[in-house]
Amino acid sequence: MSMMDPQTIAGVRGLVDLPVPDDRLELVAAAFAPLLEAAHELSRKMSADEMRAVSPAVGFTRFAQTNSQEP
DSSP states (O other), rough: OSSSOOHHHHHHHHTTTTOHHHHHHHHOOOOHHHHHHHHHHHHHHTSGGTTTOOOOOOOOOOOOOSOOOOO
């Protein structure tokens, strides 16, 4: 059984003021259930000992603002 069900969506809807009508709760839960399961699977894989040394391939940087006009 998925942890994502209409009752969960209704609870989240109330917490973050999402405009999801009652008649769409089942549809939204069905759409999110596979995403949640995939996220848990990825979390389990990345928590394995052999993954401890793995770093993200993407680095985030903060660009300084300048007054120069670039072409």
